[in-house]
Amino acid sequence: MVELETALLAVAAAFVAFAVVALYRVYVGPTTHDRVIAVNVAGTNTVIAIALVAAAFQESTFLDIALVYALLNFLLSIAFSKFSVERGGVL
């Protein structure tokens, strides 16, 4: 019988593996937009992994780190899409 902690940590490890798969697209991606989308996916998977580790160890402070990481991840995409286009406004 599996423990709940072990299952949550296994799912977190799976998300880390998917983030590594996304780094392949960061390496080969023909345009910069491909790379930014792949970095965004890797960051999202990192946030999920931090949340699952927080749930496995019952650590409330890890969730604050996950929230700040999600904010930075969003800011990366918005800043890139805003400043890569000449006319400025994207959203």
Add this chain to the structure above:
Amino acid sequence: MTPTEWGIVALAAAGAFFGGVAAVGLVRFPDVYTRSHAASKSDTLGAVLAVAAAAFALQSGLSTAKSVFLLLFMFVTNPTAAHAVARAARDQGIEAWTVDEGDDR
């Protein structure tokens, strides 16, 4: 394990499945727009399922509130970011992929 714990494990496993779908789509799809489609929708669903599993697994009320806030935040910002990047790609004149003769993908 109790039935609640089985439910948590089922939610987390479904989240891992959709995260894997997003990773496969990100590697296999042919251009920016299709990749952004895979990344935004599948990965958002996987994130929501996995963070919901974390919210149910956390014991204290403050932790659950924090993870529900994280879930709602990712549910809003992830598609917004993908939309912004795809629109920037469109404004820079990146062509969408189309089927042409002799391409058997």
